[in-house]
Structure formats: structure tokens, C-alpha cells
Amino acid sequence: MTTSTSDSALPAIQALQAELGPGAVFIAADVPARNRNDYSGIGPTAPLAMVRPADTAGVAVALRICHTHGVAVVPQGGLTGLCGGGRAGAHEVALSLERLVGIQEIDTASATMTVLAGTPLEVVQKAAAEAGFFCPLDLGARGSCAIGGNLSTNAGGNRVIRYGMARDMVLGLEAVLADGTVMTSLNKMIKNNAGFDLKHLFIGSEGTLGIITRIVLRLFPKPASTMVAMFAADDYATVLKLLSAARNGLGPTLSAFEVMWPDYWAMATRRVRGVRNPFAGDPRSEKDDADAYGAYVLVEALGTDAAQDAPRFQAWLEGLLEDGTVPNAVVSQSLADEKAFWGVRDACAEFHQLWPGHLAFDIGLPVTAMDDYARRCKAAITAQLPGCEAVFYGHIGDGNVHIVTYQSGVPAQPKDAVEEIVYGLVREYGGTVSAEHGIGTLKRRWLAHARSPEQIALMRTLKAAMDPKNILNPGKVI
Amino acid sequence: MTTSTSDSALPAIQALQAELGPGAVFIAADVPARNRNDYSGIGPTAPLAMVRPADTAGVAVALRICHTHGVAVVPQGGLTGLCGGGRAGAHEVALSLERLVGIQEIDTASATMTVLAGTPLEVVQKAAAEAGFFCPLDLGARGSCAIGGNLSTNAGGNRVIRYGMARDMVLGLEAVLADGTVMTSLNKMIKNNAGFDLKHLFIGSEGTLGIITRIVLRLFPKPASTMVAMFAADDYATVLKLLSAARNGLGPTLSAFEVMWPDYWAMATRRVRGVRNPFAGDPRSEKDDADAYGAYVLVEALGTDAAQDAPRFQAWLEGLLEDGTVPNAVVSQSLADEKAFWGVRDACAEFHQLWPGHLAFDIGLPVTAMDDYARRCKAAITAQLPGCEAVFYGHIGDGNVHIVTYQSGVPAQPKDAVEEIVYGLVREYGGTVSAEHGIGTLKRRWLAHARSPEQIALMRTLKAAMDPKNILNPGKVI
Numbered sequence: 036m037t038t039s040t041s042d043s044a045l046p047a048i049q050a051l052q053a054e055l056g057p058g059a060v061f062i063a064a065d066v067p068a069r070n071r072n073d074y075s076g077i078g079p080t081a082p083l084a085m086v087r088p089a090d091t092a093g094v095a096v097a098l099r100i101c102h103t104h105g106v107a108v109v110p111q112g113g114l115t116g117l118c119g120g121g122r123a124g125a126h127e128v129a130l131s132l133e134r135l136v137g138i139q140e141i142d143t144a145s146a147t148m149t150v151l152a153g154t155p156l157e158v159v160q161k162a163a164a165e166a167g168f169f170c171p172l173d174l175g176a177r178g179s180c181a182i183g184g185n186l187s188t189n190a191g192g193n194r195v196i197r198y199g200m201a202r203d204m205v206l207g208l209e210a211v212l213a214d215g216t217v218m219t220s221l222n223k224m225i226k227n228n229a230g231f232d233l234k235h236l237f238i239g240s241e242g243t244l245g246i247i248t249r250i251v252l253r254l255f256p257k258p259a260s261t262m263v264a265m266f267a268a269d270d271y272a273t274v275l276k277l278l279s280a281a282r283n284g285l286g287p288t289l290s291a292f293e294v295m296w297p298d299y300w301a302m303a304t305r306r307v308r309g310v311r312n313p314f315a316g317d318p319r320s321e322k323d324d325a326d327a328y329g330a331y332v333l334v335e336a337l338g339t340d341a342a343q344d345a346p347r348f349q350a351w352l353e354g355l356l357e358d359g360t361v362p363n364a365v366v367s368q369s370l371a372d373e374k375a376f377w378g379v380r381d382a383c384a385e386f387h388q389l390w391p392g393h394l395a396f397d398i399g400l401p402v403t404a405m406d407d408y409a410r411r412c413k414a415a416i417t418a419q420l421p422g423c424e425a426v427f428y429g430h431i432g433d434g435n436v437h438i439v440t441y442q443s444g445v446p447a448q449p450k451d452a453v454e455e456i457v458y459g460l461v462r463e464y465g466g467t468v469s470a471e472h473g474i475g476t477l478k479r480r481w482l483a484h485a486r487s488p489e490q491i492a493l494m495r496t497l498k499a500a501m502d503p504k505n506i507l508n509p510g511k512v513i
Numbered sequence: 514m515t516t517s518t519s520d521s522a523l524p525a526i527q528a529l530q531a532e533l534g535p536g537a538v539f540i541a542a543d544v545p546a547r548n549r550n551d552y553s554g555i556g557p558t559a560p561l562a563m564v565r566p567a568d569t570a571g572v573a574v575a576l577r578i579c580h581t582h583g584v585a586v587v588p589q590g591g592l593t594g595l596c597g598g599g600r601a602g603a604h605e606v607a608l609s610l611e612r613l614v615g616i617q618e619i620d621t622a623s624a625t626m627t628v629l630a631g632t633p634l635e636v637v638q639k640a641a642a643e644a645g646f647f648c649p650l651d652l653g654a655r656g657s658c659a660i661g662g663n664l665s666t667n668a669g670g671n672r673v674i675r676y677g678m679a680r681d682m683v684l685g686l687e688a689v690l691a692d693g694t695v696m697t698s699l700n701k702m703i704k705n706n707a708g709f710d711l712k713h714l715f716i717g718s719e720g721t722l723g724i725i726t727r728i729v730l731r732l733f734p735k736p737a738s739t740m741v742a743m744f745a746a747d748d749y750a751t752v753l754k755l756l757s758a759a760r761n762g763l764g765p766t767l768s769a770f771e772v773m774w775p776d777y778w779a780m781a782t783r784r785v786r787g788v789r790n791p792f793a794g795d796p797r798s799e800k801d802d803a804d805a806y807g808a809y810v811l812v813e814a815l816g817t818d819a820a821q822d823a824p825r826f827q828a829w830l831e832g833l834l835e836d837g838t839v840p841n842a843v844v845s846q847s848l849a850d851e852k853a854f855w856g857v858r859d860a861c862a863e864f865h866q867l868w869p870g871h872l873a874f875d876i877g878l879p880v881t882a883m884d885d886y887a888r889r890c891k892a893a894i895t896a897q898l899p900g901c902e903a904v905f906y907g908h909i910g911d912g913n914v915h916i917v918t919y920q921s922g923v924p925a926q927p928k929d930a931v932e933e934i935v936y937g938l939v940r941e942y943g944g945t946v947s948a949e950h951g952i953g954t955l956k957r958r959w960l961a962h963a964r965s966p967e968q969i970a971l972m973r974t975l976k977a978a979m980d981p982k983n984i985l986n987p988g989k990v991i
Contacts (some may be wrong), residue, residue: 144753144881145912146760191704197765200704203681218967224877224912226669226678226948228717229956229963230990231972235713239706256760275622282624282734286817287675287765339764340825347821399702403622434623434702470704478707485707489696493979494709500978501971512708 044083044126047104051086051128054096059134061085070111070129074176075119075477082109082123087131091209091217091248097130098246098506099215107506110242112153112184115176117397118475120188120241120511127509132183135248141166145223146254147206152183152247159252168254171198175384183247189239191471196432197290197337198255200471202238207251210237213502221251236497241473242508244501258290258337262348263373265313266355267320267363270329271406276360278402278432281334284351288344291335292432293380296409297327299426303382306389310382311375313365320363328362330406332431333380383428383439390424390441394448396457399434399470408464409436415456416440420449435470458484474512482513522561522604525582529564529606532574537612539563548589548607552654553597553955560587560601565609569687569695569726575608576724576984577693585984588720590631590662593654595875596953598666598719598989605987610661613726619644623701624732625684630661630725637730646732649676653862661725667717669949674910675768675815676733678949680716685729688715691980699729714975719951720986722979736768736815740826741851743791744833745798745841748807749884754838756880756910759812762829766822769813770910771858774887775805777904781860784867788860789853791843798841806840808884810909811858861906861917868902868919872926874935877912877948886942887914893934894918898927913948936962952990960991 052060061067062084071079083106088094101108109123111131123129132153139149146168150159157177163170172185174192184190186208190201198204207222220234237245268274274294281289295303301323304312314320319328338344348366355361367373386393400408409427416425420442429436440453458468462484469478469485483491494513498505530538539545540562549557561584566572579586587601589609601607610631617627624646628637635655641648650663652670662668664686668679676682685700698712715723746752752772759767773781778798782790792798797806816822826844833839845851864871878886887905894903898920907914918931936946940962947956947963961969972991976983 142879142881144756145879189706189710191706195703199681202710203677212967212971216967216970218971219965220968222945223879224945224948225673226877226908226911226913227945227963228667228669228947228949228951229945230952230960230969231718231722231975232667232680232713232716233968233971235710238710240709244709256764258764259761279621283737284817286734286736288817339762339766343821343825347818399705401620401623401701403620430704433704435704467700467702467705467707469706470702471706473706474708482708485705487697489690489694490698490711491708492694493690493696493711496978497709497714497975500974 044104044106047100047106048084050100050104051084051097054100055086055088055093059087059089059093066129069114070123070131073114073116073119073121075117075122075475077119077122080122081125082129083126085129085131087134089134091135091211094130094211094246094248095215095217098211098213101128101506102214102504105504105506107509109508110187110246112181112187113155113176113179115180116184116188116475117472118469118477120473120475120508121184122476130246132181132248138162139249142223143167147223148252148254149221150182150250150252152250153181156180156182156185163254164257167257169257170252171255172201172204182250186238186247186250187240187242188473191430191433191435193293193430194290195430196292197287202235204253205234205238205250206253208234208237208247209249210245210247212245213504213507218245221249223251236501239473241475241512243498243512244507258339260338260341260344261373262336262338262345263367263376264334264348264352265365265376265379266332266334266361267314267328268330268332269362273361274330274332274431275402277332277355280355280360285336288336288338289334290337291333292430293333294429294431295331295380296427297323297329299428300331300379302386302426303379307382307385310378313376313379314363317363333376380428383437386439390439392448393439393441394450394453396438397470397472398436398438398457398461399467400436400461400464401466402431402434404464404466405431405436408460412438412456412460416453419456420452423449454481461485476511479512522582522584525578525584526562528578528582529562529575532578533564533566533571537565537567537571544607547592548601548609551592551594551597551599553595553600553953555597555600558600559603560607561604563607563609565612567612569613569689572608572689572724572726573693573695576689576691579606579984580692580982583982583984585987587986588665588724590659590665591633591654591657593658594662594666594953595950596947596955598951598953598986599662600954608724610659610726616640617727620701621645625701626730626732627699628660628728628730630728631659634658634660634663641732642735645735647735648730649733650679650682660728664716664725664728665718665720666951669908669911669913671771671908672768673908674770675765680713682731683712683716683728684731686712686715686725687727688723688725690723691982691985696723699727701729714979717951719953719990721976721990722985724985736817738816738819738822739851740814740816740823741845741854742812742826742830743843743854743857744810744812744839745792745795745806746808746810747840751839752808752810752909753880755810755833758833758838763814766814766816767812768815769811770908771811772907772909773809773858774905775807777906778809778857780864780904781857785860785863788856791854791857792841795841811854858906861915864917868917870926871917871919872928872931874916875948875950876914876916876935876939877945878914878939878942879944880909880912882942882944883909883914886938890916890934890938894931897934898930901927932959939963954989957990
């Protein structure tokens with residue numbers, strides 16, 4: 036299934052130059068540095084070429100040519116992926132969507148935005164806000180990542196518990212198939228059961244089944260109020276009680292439920308510069324031994340009434356303190372508090388300064404299994420890799436846990452050993468090896484820990500049917 | 514692609530009897546009446562046989578045998594489909610899921626239910642409620658329809674604006690493929706990006722790509738309060754303003770936004786027995802001419818606080834009356850009011866008594882186009898079919914309109930002529946020929962009005978890849 040480029044690449048490149056124009060084709064050493072790498076931490080690549088078509092028709096031309104000549108194509112958006120899905124090798128053409136940028140339409144009655152796939156997420160968010168709407172998709176790379184890339188990896192983020200994944204925000208899309216066929220379905224209707232819902236093939240498949248060029252996004256009402264609280268919990272059973280209380284008491288306004296295990300809390304509040312402990316003065320939160328709290332939970336709600344929501348949220352929280360559900364809790368009283376509370380949760384972005392080259396994992400687990408998993412995972416890491424630290428945190432309401440590990444005093448982090456532990460336990464607990472970052476190349480060898488042979492076989496059937504020449508992002512995902 | 518049964522059916526039947534046991538196989542005249550028809554209004558069929566396996570393994574056995582012998586299989590759930598998707602012909606084996614009934618697990622921490630596909634929706638709803646949760650999927654046939662059928666047609670209903678379609682409530686599923694392979698993915702995690710999300714292939718594809726046997730449903734918190742109001746609007750522009758005000762003012766509590774055009778309103782409130790006009794005494798609502806209101810809107814919100822939600826809803830409604838957004842509105846003050854308001858919207862279920870054999874349509878349109886569509890559609894019907902009445906209503910926030918037409922004094926309703934008008938305009942406005950009922954056989958000829966040749970070609974590619982012998986519900990959808 037690998038493509039031979041030695042005899043076919045030159046005519047393909049010549050055809051791409053002839054049909055797209057020389058300004059849209061960069062060859063070998065002329066490929067810009069930006070198109071040679073992503074955020075996966077692997078070294079740069081040397082793609083055969085980079086093309087940057089100006090529009091959907093150009094993407095179709097590029098795919099038709101590459102399909103004819105059997106040259107592999109690697110779609111590239113903002114190149115912020117963490118699993119290597121956007122990396123183009125020496126025999127592959129990088130197809131950058133950097134010129135497919137812009138908002139085509141905002142339909143206020145349908146509450147939809149039609150946008151080109153290369154548009155940065157932050158531009159989408161701002162355009163939605165300017166039109167009086169809210170685009171809830173949000174992640175750290177918002178300024179660089181492209182909305183098309185967000186869809187191709189089915190991006191998650193902090194507000195999935197309320198608004199769902201990127202997939203759930205898409206009503207329609209346009210994609211170019213392996214042979215250059217343009218499939219346009221810019222549907223704006225929430226209900227459309229006319230045959231198979233094809234958009235789901237392209238969302239989350241990392242460019243292996245087609246290249247997304249345009250998207251119809253669902254927009255949401257702007258929240259009128261934001262309430263944030265930090266809870267301390269005695270143990271994981273308390274966390275589960277709090278999750279149930281948040282679902283019932285906050286209902287659909289619940290927008291984040293972020294759990295931090297004690298080791299994460301200690302690392303974030305004591306070792307990361309500029310992070311304030313919301314429970315400063317409470318001796319239990321200063322510990323990381325058996326006397327410390329069992330977990331910390333950041334809860335956020337987005338409401339519709341600035342005057343009434345805050346007192347209601349406060350009353351809900353006080354009820355949980357009064358009835359003893361939680362031992363301690365603080366509610367944000369200002370934007371500064373909000374930032375401080377989120378600052379603890381977001382401190383993980385600064386761990387690389389303390390733990391350069393640390394390993395990071397994005398796994399999914401059934402909610403009930405998470406604490407058992409965390410304990411066993413940490414115990415196994417500590418036992419097998421002396422001195423290796425591991426901290427756990429995540430979007431618990433969505434079944435998503437992140438893990439960061441670091442062994443000091445070693446020439447290279449023990450990646451294989453930690454992966455064996457982390458993903459081995461994932462398999463045991465029926466979890467997933469990728470909750471929100473995708474598979475790319477980095478997690479491909481672990482796919483079978485989360486998907487059955489029958490599922491992987493069906494993925495291959497789909498891939499073979501939709502891309503029989505295996506030119507679309509080959510070697511990624513499966 | 515048609516299957517020849519003359520030489521292959523007998524050994525297949527014998528194998529089914531031998532492997533499933535004679536009590537699970539009914540042949541020809543022994544096929545129960547229930548398995549010979551659905552709610553589509555077409556006459557009964559005479560299936561070759563009906564099999565009713567006891568479990569997933571039995572479904573796998575049945576498919577393996579039928580696949581080997583090239584015998585077509587038509588999956589059957591509650592047989593309440595309106596488009597003919599569950600009808601089995603003379604050369605086809607009906608595969609009933611009626612014995613795959615029961616709730617396997619309710620996981621309160623994950624807020625999920627694992628359920629067998631043949632379980633009636635109402636059983637699912639009650640089990641969720643008993644466990645302290647809410648299953649928001651709801652439709653008229655709840656007592657008879659099976660949850661597997663709800664998924665295979667991606668059922669909608671009244672609360673899609675808040676909770677989404679059936680698809681949006683599914684976290685995992687088990688499906689049996691054409692050759693009998695069992696693909697089990699009982700995922701409970703909201704986030705799982707390990708490769709392609711295969712469940713979407715089986716949801717909404719009406720049993721043409723596989724047979725769903727088990728499902729993991731997402732459960733939701735029980736609403737603590739229900740608020741219902743009926744609004745009168747001067748015109749469709751007012752309806753759009755109200756939709757925007759409802760989205761912004763009620764936020765995520767908005768659970769229904771049901772629009773009724775004046776002809777529907779007149780029919781429901783004046784001609785259907787037992788329906789009360791919530792605006793009784795307001796002369797404009799008694800008219801159906803140019804002086805009548807331009808539209809009526811039922812708005813429902815489901816809240817989290819019984820004490821505070823109702824006054825807040827009332828204040829929101831009063832604000833819209835005070836600032837002149839709407840000319841009239843009434844808010845329900847009792848369960849009896851709630852039922853009366855919904856009674857106007859649900860009166861369509863009784864139209865068959867006044868209009869026996871009427872035609873009914875389920876289409877989707879961009880929200881802005883709906884009123885233009887309704888006017889032009891009605892004008893065309895009236896012009897081409899003298900005396901033919903047509904009423905319009907629907908779930909506007911979801912882009913879904915229903916149409917009921919009736920011509921009195923004719924031996925048969927002018928189905929072809931009305932379909933030409935209804936679906937011809939759907940194509941012109943970029944709508945869909947099926948918003949929530951699926952395609953089955955009845956709408957197959959209109960699929961190309963809502964899907965492009967490229968989309969239909971890709972559907973065929975998927976069908977050929979996943980069911981190369983075309984034994985899974987052949988002739989349905991595509």
C-alpha cells in the first residue's frame with residue numbers, strides 16, 4: 036500500500052505547478068519550515084513538496100493529480116496536532132489549507148456559520164461573538180489551530196460536558212475525496228435524515244478519508260453569566276457525589292467539571308510560578324500525603340441571567356457544604372478569582388518548565404474506574420521506574436483523564452515503559468488511548484488497546500473503499 | 514444486486530431452523546401478522562420467513578447463514594416506521610429483534626444505560642426515570658417503537674432543539690455486520706477519538722449497513738421544572754425574533770419551539786374535538802384570513818429549580834409583551850394548561866379522523882426559508898389541486914416542518930402531484946426530503962432532491978464495501 040514516488044512524483048509535481056500555478060507549489064528545500072513539523076515533538080520532516088491551493092477547486096485539482104500519479108497527500112491545517120497526524124514524509128505532498136481562510140456566512144436565524152477549513156479557531160470564535168453568538172469550541176492552540184484540523188481530529192476541550200465535541204457542533208461540510216471528487220453538503224438543519232449522514236466519516240478521521248474544505252458550524256447563545264467554584268473532596272466517592280449534584284443542581288448550565296488529583300494539585304499550586312492556591316490557609320490543601328484532600332474539583336456554569344444566576348450558584352454550593360457533601364469549597368467573587376481558579380487547572384501548560392521533555396497522555400476511562408486507574412497507574416510507574424513522578428487531572432464528566440510523567444536524572448524519558456503501563460491499564464479498564472488528541476502516528480501502535488479487531492477491520496474496509504490507492508494521509512490512524 | 518432465492522432460500526431456512534431452533538423461525542404463512550407490515554400505510558407483505566433470535570449471538574448466526582446463502586435480511590424493531598424501512602418482501606427474511614429486550618445496566622456515575630435493541634422506547638424512558646435520570650428521546654410511538662429502530666432511523670421528536678437527535682444520545686453500540694461479524698463497542702465515554710467513530714455508520718442507515726443489537730445511551734438529569742407558553746405572532750419575522758429571544762433568554766433550558774401556521778391553528782382549535790384554543794376570546798386567533806395572526810408558537814423550557822424557574826420564565830415572557838416583540842402570549846399556570854397547549858400541537862395525530870387517508874410530509878428547510886416555502890407550497894397545491902387543503906407546522910428551531918394535505922371528494926389522494934410540489938420546492942430551497950422519518954422505500958425516489966450525486970455515490974460505495982452481497986435491507990434508502 037506504500038506509494039512509489041521515484042517514477043511518478045516528477046510528473047505529479049509538474050502537473051501541480053501547471054494547474055495550481057507555481058506560487059502554490061513549493062518543492063523539497065523550498066517547503067517552508069512551518070510545513071515540516073507539528074506540535075508532536077518529533078523532529079522535522081522533509082516533504083517532497085507543499086501545495087497550498089486557493090480554494091476547494093484547487094484542493095480538488097491537487098487530489099486529482101496526486102491520485103492519478105499515486106502520490107500521497109498529507110493535509111495540514113494549523114499544524115498544532117500532538118500525535119503526528121499532519122507530518123508529511125519524503126515521498127509525500129503536504130497539502131496546506133492556509134489559503135482557505137475566512138467566514139463565508141453567518142445565518143442568524145439558523146444560528147450557523149459557514150467557514151473555510153483553514154480559518155484559525157480564534158477567528159471563528161471572534162466572528163461568532165461579533166454576530167452575537169458563542170462558539171463553544173475552545174482549546175489552548177486556538178490562535179494557531181485551524182477549524183478544519185479541529186474537525187479532522189474531533190477536538191474536545193474544557194466545555195465538552197455541556198456542548199459536546201467538535202463533531203457535535205457541525206451541521207454540514209464540504210470534503211474533497213481521494214480522487215478529487217468534491218462532496219458538498221453545507222446543511223444548516225439540525226434534522227436531516229435523508230440517507231447516511233456522511234459528515235461523520237470525515238470528522239475525527241484525521242484526513243485519511245477525505246479533506247474537509249468548508250464547514251457549517253452550529254452557533255450557540257452567548258452566556259450571560261459565568262460562575263466558577265473550586266471544591267475540595269475527601270475522596271473519589273465525594274467527587275462522584277459532587278458530579279451527580281452538579282448535573283442535577285446546575286442542569287444544562289454545567290460547563291466544566293475538572294478534577295485534579297492531590298499530586299497534580301501540589302505540583303500546580305506549589306511549584307508553578309504565579310499559581311495561587313484557592314484554599315490557601317487550609318492546612319489540608321497544603322499537604323500531599325495521606326492527610327491531604329483526596330481530590331479537587333473546578334466546577335463552572337454558564338448561565339442566562341447575570342443578576343440571578345450567581346446567587347443561585349452560591350446557594351447550590353452552600354447547600355453542599357451544609358449537608359456535608361464536600362468538606363470545603365470557594366466560589367469566585369471576581370474575574371480575578373475566576374482566572375486564579377482556572378489558573379490551577381491550566382498550570383499543566385507550564386509543567387514543561389519544571390519537567391522539560393515530560394511525557395503527556397490523553398486517555399479516556401469510565402468515570403467509576405478513574406480513581407482506581409490513577410492509583411494503580413501511579414503505583415506501577417513508581418515501582419517500575421524509581422523516581423518517576425506522575426500527576427493526574429482531567430475532564431471527569433466527559434470520561435477524560437490527562438497524565439503527565441517525568442523521571443529526573445535520565446538522558447531520555449522512559450516513553451515505552453510508561454506507555455506500556457498507561458495503555459495496558461487503559462485496556463484493562465475498557466478505556467480509550469485517545470480521548471481528544473486523535474491517533475496520528477504516535478498512538479497507532481496502541482489503537483488495538485482501545486478498539487477490537489472487528490472495529491479495526493471495519494476501519495480498514497472503509498479506508499480501502501474510500502481511498503483504494505491509499506494516498507490520503509497514509510500510515511496515519513490505521 | 515438482487516438476490517436469487519429460488520435455489521438458495523431452502524437451505525438457508527433449514528440452516529436457520531437447525532441453528533436457531535424451530536421456535537425462532539417462522540416460515541411463509543406462519544409469519545405473524547405483526548411482522549408483515551409497518552406504519553407506512555402500504556399493504557401487508559408476505560415475507561419468506563421471520564426469525565427472532567434470542568440474543569446477539571443468534572443475530573450473528575442468522576446473518577452468517579443468510580450471507581452464505583445470499584438471502585436478504587430485513588431487520589424489524591417495533592415496526593412503527595413511516596417510510597417502509599421495515600417491510601420484508603417475498604424473497605426476504607424478516608429478522609425481528611423482539612426478543613432482544615431489556616436493560617442490561619444503568620451506570621449512575623457515567624450517566625449511561627446499556628440496553629438491548631428491541632427494548633421499547635417507553636421501557637427505556639421508565640427505567641431511566643426510576644434510576645433518577647431522564648431519557649429525552651420521545652415520540653408518539655413510544656409504547657411500540659424499539660430503541661434500536663429509533664437509532665436505525667435516527668429518530669427526532671419534540672426536544673431535539675435541546676437534546677439533539679437519537680444519534681446525539683448514543684455513546685456506544687454493538688452491531689452485527691452483513692457476514693455475521695459482531696462489532697462490539699459499548700463505549701461509555703463522551704470523548705473517544707481512537708480512530709474512526711464507527712457508530713455513526715449504523716445510526717440513521719436503516720439497517721442497510723448492519724443490525725444494531727445493543728446500545729449505550731447517554732442519560733440526562735431529570736428536569737425539576739417545566740414551563741410552557743403559547744405565543745401569537747404577527748408574521749414570520751416575529752417568529753424569528755421570538756426564536757432569537759428564546760435562545761438567548763432561556764438558553765440551554767429551551768426544550769421546544771413549535772410553530773403552527775394559521776391554517777393548522779384553525780384546523781386544530783376548531784375542528785379537532787377536545788382541543789382548547791389558549792387564546793379563546795382573542796378575536797384574531799379565531800380567524801384564518803388576513804386578519805388572523807401570522808403564526809403561533811409553543812415554547813417549552815425545562816429547568817433545574819422548581820421555585821425560581823417559573824417566575825423567571827414569566828418575567829421573560831412579560832418582557833416580550835411589554836417591548837412589543839409579540840402581540841399576545843399566555844403562560845401555562847397548571848398541568849392542565851400545559852396539556853391544553855401541547856394539545857393544540859399534538860392535534861395533528863387526530864387529523865386522520867377528519868381527513869382519512871391524508872398525506873403527511875416530514876421535510877427540513879433552512880429556518881429563514883420556511884415561511885416562503887409554506888406560502889409557495891400552499892399556493893401551488895391550491896392552484897394545481899382544486900379543493901386540496903394543506904396545513905403546516907413543525908419544530909422550527911430544528912429546521913423541521915411537517916405538512917398535512919387532504920383533498921376531499923376524490924377516490925385517492927393525489928400523492929404523486931403533492932410530492933412533486935412538496936419535494937420540488939424542498940430542492941429549490943436546499944432542504945431535505947426527510948428530517949426525522951428516514952427514507953425507507955417511500956422516499957427513495959426523492960433522495961436526489963436532498964443529496965447530490967457525489968453524496969449518493971459515496972453512500973453506494975459504503976454500502977458496497979460493508980455489504981457486498983447486498984443482503985442487508987436491500988432496496989431501502991439507496
